[in-house]
Amino acid sequence: MSNNQIEEVKNKTDIVSLISEYIEVKKAGRNYKANCPFHGEKTPSFMITPELQMYKCFGCGKSGDCFTFLEEHEGMEFYEALKYLAEKAGVELVFAKQTETSEREKIIEINKSALNFYDYALNDHPQGKKVLEYLKKDRGLDDESIKTFKLGYSPEDFEALKNYLITKKKFKLQDVLKTGNLVGRGIDRFRGRVIFPLFDHRDNCIGFAGRILPWIKQDIAKYINSPDTPAYHKSKVLYGLNVTKSEIREKGFAVIVEGELDMISSYQAGVKNVIAIKGSALTEDQLRLIGRFCQKIVLCLDSDFAGDEAAKRGSVMAVNMGFEVKVAHLVGYKDPDEIARSDPEAYKKAIENAIDIWEFLVNQIFNKHDSGTGNGKASISKEIIPLLRLIQDKIVQSFYVEMVARKLSVPTEAVISEVEKVKKTDQTEKDLKDKQSLTSLKQSLPLRGKSRRELLEEKLLINSINDVSLIPEDLISSKFINKVIKYLSNNKFPLPKELEEGYAEIILANSDEEDTKNIIKELTILVTKQKLEVLGEKIKTNDDESLLKEFSELSKKLSAL
Structure with missing residues (x-):
């Protein structure tokens, strides 16, 4: 290359x-x-x-x-x-010699072959017949869903995958072990499981998840995933996004569920703008990825969501990152998979009627305690005041402060007072941290801003970059800009590496387009005034007539400008 x-x-x-x-x-x-x-x-x-x-x-x-x-x-x-x-x-790359494939690309290449193996085992091998029947009858999946999400099956044979990848496909054992698909001496990590291939949003197979089949009577985890690799990081993956990203962009919001079956059942029921986070808590990486397609999410998580602190932290983080966050209440159902299969219309209605995340969390706290008793009010206050503090938007916070006051039958001022107490405690802790880092912070800050002359010289350089001969030599004081001018006086653009970075900083910091003549005029006035100031100081201690003459000429020049 x-x-x-x-x-x-x-x-x-x-x-x-x-x-x-x-x-x-x-x-x-x-x-x-x-x-x-x-x-x-x-x-x-x-x-x-x-x-x-x-x-x-x-x-x-x-x-x-x-x-x-x-x-x-x-x-x-x-x-x-x-x-x-x-x-x-449209550039055809030509490699001088065979280059080594990167570790990530190698993992994706091996995963693609493993995907074909698992697909064959489910759909074409006799052993897959019972698994297909389970997926269709017990889990309610149809052929289209199985095909769309490329579900597979890993036989109970310890070495079937190893034989396929190494003996038939000629991959090296050490490379396959890096994918996590094989462990130890080559045992299939996912043996005896339904396989859910994991794709990134660009449709690369980066890993797998496996669910144990109900007739496998071993005391092992129900679900397992590929380990973290150069290709797969659980905290960055959104299951199904490769299939549903266009629906999410079109509808303007994403329905968030926990697991693979929640996601597939939702999609099959007609909720096409759905993705699974493979857990209950949204991560920052996942939110940044969602943010490329929409700025609104509806959480359809399992029934124990309200008690999951990690899930609540993820929701609050989403709000603070600018997302509109709502929660669908799946009344009478334990998870999206169950409601999607039992009553698709009720599921869609729950999504349509989703309520604001703050309202949901406030309601959940009140539902846990008796707000009619003193002890109940104290318990509610203990949980709800820290929650109210997390609301950064002051208008939204004020709305929920008033709601809580009404529900508790207490003055609004009492709730505000408690929230302020928590804020003061937080501020004290923050001040201590700020004090500890103040020295390093000062060191990292620039010593001063740029002078008007420096800014004008930069603007003049940008405007005259294609013909630096237009720049009057006596106006430039910057050593760097003079180096650029000297180089471009004898060479064509682009600049060499040692000048390119500094020039990039200048051009990125100066977006406004200005008339070159106006820049030169203002810069000339500024330089002339500076010269007059210097001459004025000299004249105070030296009555040399040549200084007076120069001062007079510069004054006339300034007046003419």
Whole structure:
């Protein structure tokens, strides 16, 4: 792979169009801006420059080009990003020699073969007949769902998968062991289980989940997953997203369920905008992934959700990341799988009537205690005040403070007072932490902002980058800008590496397009005033006529400007 081909792919990739596929981007002068996809923010500090085909966030500091963006945002390795962009740009990559496949790509390649094995075992091998009957009769799945989600079966044979992958497909044992599909000397991790292939949102098979079959009478876990690998990280996976992402984008919200069967049963019942988080608690990585497709989620979790602290923390995190979060109350059913199979219309109605997450949590606390007794009020207060403190939106917080006061039959001021007490305790702890980190924080902050002259010199450089001869030499004081001018006076753009990064910082920080003549005029006035100030100080201690003459000429020049 030559550097020329990498540059060709980069030059044929419009970084603005690429990033626009993942986040909303808006024009900002010569640049583009967006809310940073790498950290939570409400005011855009993520800048993209089409001129340099680069991006930089002035909030978290992340920066790079089209390859870096895919590596950071999509979790791709460099050659995976290169192949992806080359295909989009219509560039045929030519490798000088056979290159080694990355560990992630090798895992995906092996998983693809394992997927074919499990599919064959379920749908074409005699042993799969009983498993298919179980899935259809006991679990209520139809042929279309089994096909759509590529369900499979791992036979109880300890070495069937090993023989297929190593003897037939010629993979190396050490490579297959890295996928987690085989353990020890080559025993199938998922033997005797229904297989749920796990895909990323780009349809790569990154791992597997297995559910033990009911007739397997061993004391082992009902569900197991692939271990974390370079391809699979449980906290980043949303089961079914590869199938339902277009439905989620179209409907404008995602229905969140816990497990694979919850998800498939929901999809089969007509709730197509559904994904499973493989657990009860949403993670930050999962929320960032959901955020690419919608900003609203409806939680349809198991009946014990209200008592799951991790699940509540995940919900609150979603709200604080800007999501609208609602909860569907599945009255009379233990989980989405059960209601989807028993009464699809009631399920859809529950989703339609989902209530705000804060209202749901408040109601759950009141349902646990008797608000008519003193002890009951105390128990409610102990649970509900910390909850109210978590509501960052002051208007929303005020609404629920009043609701709680009404339900407890106490003055609103009493609830506000308790919330403020908790806030003061939290603030004291925060102040201590802030004090401890103050020294390092000061060290990390810039010593000063840029002067008006420095800003104008940068603007002048940007506006005159294609013809630096337009820049009057006596106006530039910056050593860096003078280096750029000197280089471009004898060479063509682009800049060498040692100058490129500094120039990128300048162009990303200066989005507004301004008239070059106006910049030169303001800069000339500023430089002339500075010269007059210096001369004025000299004249105070030296009555040299040449200084007075120079001062007079500069004064006339300033007046003319």
